[in-house]
Amino acid sequence: MKLPRTRRIRTRSEFARVRNQGQSISGRFLVMGYLADDAMDEPFKLGLITTKKIGNAVVRNRVRRRLRAILQREGHRVRPGHWMVLIARHNAGDATSTQLEKEWKWMLRKSGLHLETKSSEEAAAA
RNA sequence: GGAAUCGGCUGGUAGACGAUCGUCGGCUGGGUGGUGAUAGCCCAAGCUGGAGGAAAGUCCGGACACCGAAAGGCAGCAUGCCUGUCGAAAGACAGGGCAGCUCUGUGUAAUGCCGAGCUGACGGACAGUGUCGCAGAAAAUAUACCGCCCGCCUUCGUCAAGACUUCGGCGGACAAGCCCGAAUCCGCUAACCGUAGCAUAGGAGGGCUUGCCCGCCGUAGCCUUGGCGAAGGAGGGUAAGGGUGAAAUGGCGAGGUAAGAGCUCACCGCUCCGAUGGUAACUGAGGAGGCAAGAUAAACCCCUUGCGGUGCAAGACAGAACAGAACCAAACGGGUUGCCUGCCCGGCUGGGAGCUUCGGCUUCUGAUAUGGUUCGGGUAUUAGUCGCACCCUGCCUGCGGGUGGGGAAUCAACCUUUUUUACAGAGGGUGGUUAGACAAAUGAUCGUCCACUCCGUCCCUCGGGGCAGAGUGAACAGAAUCCGGCUUACGAGGUCGGUUCCACAG
RNA sequence: GACCCGUUCGUCUAGCGGUCUAGGACUCCGCCCUUUCACGGCGGCAACACGGGUUCGAGUCCCGUACGGGUCG
Numbered sequence: 001m002k003l004p005r006t007r008r009i010r011t012r013s014e015f016a017r018v019r020n021q022g023q024s025i026s027g028r029f030l031v032m033g034y035l036a037d038d039a040m041d042e043p044f045k046l047g048l049i050t051t052k053k054i055g056n057a058v059v060r061n062r063v064r065r066r067l068r069a070i071l072q073r074e075g076h077r078v079r080p081g082h083w084m085v086l087i088a089r090h091n092a093g094d095a096t097s098t099q100l101e102k103e104w105k106w107m108l109r110k111s112g113l114h115l116e117t118k119s120s121e122e123a124a125a126a
Numbered sequence: 127g128g129a130a131u132c133g134g135c136u137g138g139u140a141g142a143c144g145a146u147c148g149u150c151g152g153c154u155g156g157g158u159g160g161u162g163a164u165a166g167c168c169c170a171a172g173c174u175g176g177a178g179g180a181a182a183g184u185c186c187g188g189a190c191a192c193c194g195a196a197a198g199g200c201a202g203c204a205u206g207c208c209u210g211u212c213g214a215a216a217g218a219c220a221g222g223g224c225a226g227c228u229c230u231g232u233g234u235a236a237u238g239c240c241g242a243g244c245u246g247a248c249g250g251a252c253a254g255u256g257u258c259g260c261a262g263a264a265a266a267u268a269u270a271c272c273g274c275c276c277g278c279c280u281u282c283g284u285c286a287a288g289a290c291u292u293c294g295g296c297g298g299a300c301a302a303g304c305c306c307g308a309a310u311c312c313g314c315u316a317a318c319c320g321u322a323g324c325a326u327a328g329g330a331g332g333g334c335u336u337g338c339c340c341g342c343c344g345u346a347g348c349c350u351u352g353g354c355g356a357a358g359g360a361g362g363g364u365a366a367g368g369g370u371g372a373a374a375u376g377g378c379g380a381g382g383u384a385a386g387a388g389c390u391c392a393c394c395g396c397u398c399c400g401a402u403g404g405u406a407a408c409u410g411a412g413g414a415g416g417c418a419a420g421a422u423a424a425a426c427c428c429c430u431u432g433c434g435g436u437g438c439a440a441g442a443c444a445g446a447a448c449a450g451a452a453c454c455a456a457a458c459g460g461g462u463u464g465c466c467u468g469c470c471c472g473g474c475u476g477g478g479a480g481c482u483u484c485g486g487c488u489u490c491u492g493a494u495a496u497g498g499u500u501c502g503g504g505u506a507u508u509a510g511u512c513g514c515a516c517c518c519u520g521c522c523u524g525c526g527g528g529u530g531g532g533g534a535a536u537c538a539a540c541c542u543u544u545u546u547u548a549c550a551g552a553g554g555g556u557g558g559u560u561a562g563a564c565a566a567a568u569g570a571u572c573g574u575c576c577a578c579u580c581c582g583u584c585c586c587u588c589g590g591g592g593c594a595g596a597g598u599g600a601a602c603a604g605a606a607u608c609c610g611g612c613u614u615a616c617g618a619g620g621u622c623g624g625u626u627c628c629a630c631a632g
Numbered sequence: 633g634a635c636c637c638g639u640u641c642g643u644c645u646a647g648c649g650g651u652c653u654a655g656g657a658c659u660c661c662g663c664c665c666u667u668u669c670a671c672g673g674c675g676g677c678a679a680c681a682c683g684g685g686u687u688c689g690a691g692u693c694c695c696g697u698a699c700g701g702g703u704c705g
Contacts, residue, residue, distance in 0.1 A: 003148075010566095011565080015565080048565075057603080057604050061569095061604065065570070066569090066570075068569080069148075069570035072570075073148090
C-alpha cells in the first residue's frame with residue numbers, strides 16, 4: 001500500500017481532532033490514537049509523532065521510516081475510513097522493526113480496526 | 127627493535143551482490159485546460175538524481191532581503207607583537223621577534239649564559255581613576271612605628287673631686303669645775319725698786335674632768351661638678367635591620383660613618399640616550415644617571431582598526447471577511463424565478479423647538495440601513511506561490527515561460543602519458559548529473575556472502591573450535607536560504623611525539 | 633530554522649574578585665518542651681552544572697562544553 005502525501009495527517013487541527021474526539025491505546029513502544037470518519041474517501045490517514053524524548057534526529061528518522069514501512073506492507077489490514085495517529089514512546093528508539101510490527105498488529109486487533117478479509121487469508125493459503 | 131597506553135596532526139573509503147515494495151524531486155508520455163501554445167490539475171508507466179566532515183553547536187565573517195538615507199558622530203560591541211602570502215571579511219599558513227615554563231650543559235656569592243622542547247587573548251600601568259583581604263612596622267604615598275645613633279633635660283646607680291653635716295680618733299684653742307705648788311709672772315707681805323718671804327685666796331701657769339670650737343684622719347649622710355651606666359621625656363640623624371606576605375623601593379664585597387645610607391668604589395642588575403644591523407617587531411656597541419621604577423587593563427579606561435539595525439519565521443506576490451476613507455445611486459432593497467406578477471423577509475429614521483383642525487406641517491441638528499465603484503493598510507490562508515537550488519549569456523514570448531550557446535565541478539566507461547605490475551596521479555575527450563523537503567524525502571523486507579557482539583548447545587589438550595539463533599554494519603551523527611571559517615563529537619588506518627614494560631648491544 | 637537568557641543545599645532563593653569553611657527560609661535528622669502529638673526552642677547534615685584560562689586569590693571575570701528556558705509568521 002502506498003503512502004503518498006494525501007494519506008497523511010499534516011495539519012495541527014487534524015491531529016487535535018483525533019486527540020480530542022478519538023480513542024487511544026498505549027503499548028510498550030507506541031501510543032495509537034484513532035477516529036472513525038465515514039466521509040473519508042481514502043482507506044485511512046496516518047500521522048506519525050516522534051518527539052525529542054526519543055533521541056536525536058537520526059533516531060527519530062529511523063523510527064518514522066520503520067513505522068511507515070510497516071504501514072506500507074500491512075496497511076491493507078486496516079478497516080477503511082479511519083484517522084490514525086502513532087506516537088512513539090521514549091524507548092521506541094531501542095526497539096527493532098519486528099517488535100514494532102508485533103505491537104502495531106496487537107493494537108490493531110485490540111482497537112477493532114483489524115479487517116479480516118478473505119482475500120488475504122486465501123492469498124496466505126495459496 | 128617489539129608490545130601496551132596517552133596526546134597531536136592527517137584521514138571522512140560504503141558492508142557487497144541480487145530480488146520485491148515504497149518515498150521526495152527532475153525529465154519524457156496521455157488527458158484536461160473553451161483553442162494553437164504556456165502555467166496549473168489528473169492519470170499510469172519508464173528513465174534519472176537524492177545527506178556530512180562535521181549536515182551538529184550557532185561562536186565569528188560575508189552574500190542576499192527589508193527597515194528612511196546607510197554619509198558623519200555619540201553610545202555599545204568586537205579587535206590587538208612584526209613581516210609576508212591567500213582571502214570580500216573573519217580567519218588560516220609561513221617566517222621572525224619578545225616573554226614565560228621545563229630539560230640538558232655550563233657558570234656565579236647571586237641574578238645568569240648557550241642549546242632544545244612546549245606555551246603565549248603578545249597594544250598601553252609616567253593620560254587618569256579604582257583595587258590589593260589575612261598576615262605584617264609598613265601594601266603603593268613615601269615615611270609614621272620598633273630598632274640604631276647623636277647631643278639635651280629629668281630620675282636613679284656608680285666612680286672621682288669639692289663643700290656641708292653626723293659619729294669616732296688624734297691634736298689644738300677657749301670656757302667652767304676640781305686638783306697642783308718646785309714657785310716663772312701678776313698678786314699679797316716686808317715702805318718702794320732690786321731682793322726676800324708668803325700664799326695657792328684670786329689671775330696667769332701646769333694637770334685632770336666636762337663642755338664648746340678649730341684642724342687632720344676615718345665613717346656615714348647630703349649637696350655640687352665631672353665621667354660611666356640604667357630608665358624616662360622631648361628633639362634630631364638614619365633607612366643597615368623588622369620574616370609577614372603573592373608582592374617590601376637593587377644584589378654581593380670593600381671603604382666610609384656617631385649610627386648609617388649608592389654616601390663612595392669594583393662587578394652584576396636597572397633607567398635614559400643611542401652607534402650598528404634589520405622592511406619591521408626588535409637588537410643594543412658605546413655613553414650617561416647613582417637608582418626614580420610593584421601587580422592588576424579576561425577592573426574602569428586610553429590608543430589602533432572594524433561594525434547602521436534586523437534577520438529567509440528576512441522579504442516579495444496573490445488575497446477573502448470585518449472594520450476604515452472617498453465618490454455614486456435610489457427610497458426601497460433582498461430572496462424565490464429564465465423573466466414578470468405574486469409570495470416571504472428587512473427597511474422607509476432619531477432628537478430639539480414652534481404651529482396645529484391632532485390627521486400632520488415647518489424649521490434646526492445629528493446619524494444611517496442597502497447596493498455599487500475606487501483607494502491604501504493588510505489579516506485569515508491544510509502560511510498558498512516565490513525567495514529555493516551550478517554559473518554566465520543570445521533569441522522568441524500571449525511575460526507564465528520556451529529554446530539555444532558557453533563555462534565550472536563531479537561520476538562512469540574509454541584514450542594518452544608518468545610509474546616496477548597493479549593501485550594511484552596528470553591530461554584529453556564521450557555521455558550523464560548538479561539534493562532541495564516543509565508533520566519535513568534519501569527507506570523497508572527477503573536471500574547469499576563477509577566482519578563483530580550477545581545468548582544457547584556440543585567437542586576437546588581449557589584455551590579455542592563447530593552448530594543454530596538474534597542484533598549491528600565502526601563511531602559521531604540527518605541537509606532546511608547559501609557560502610567561507612571556528613569550536614565540539616567520533617572508529618579502523620597512516621604518521622609524529624611522550625610514558626611504561628620486554629629483548630638485545632655498548 | 634533564526635535569535636536571546638539562565639544553571640548555587642532535597643526545594644525556593646541571597647551572594648563588592650578577599651575572615652566564603654557560601655548566608656536565609658522550607659524540608660530532613662538529633663535533643664529539649666508536652667501525658668502524647670502539633671506548635672515552639674537548641675543543634676546538626678546538606679550546594680557554587682562540567683572543563684580550561686586570567687589573577688597572589690574565581691561562586692563572581694573570560695573561553696568552551698552540557699543541560700534547561702524563552703522570543704520571532
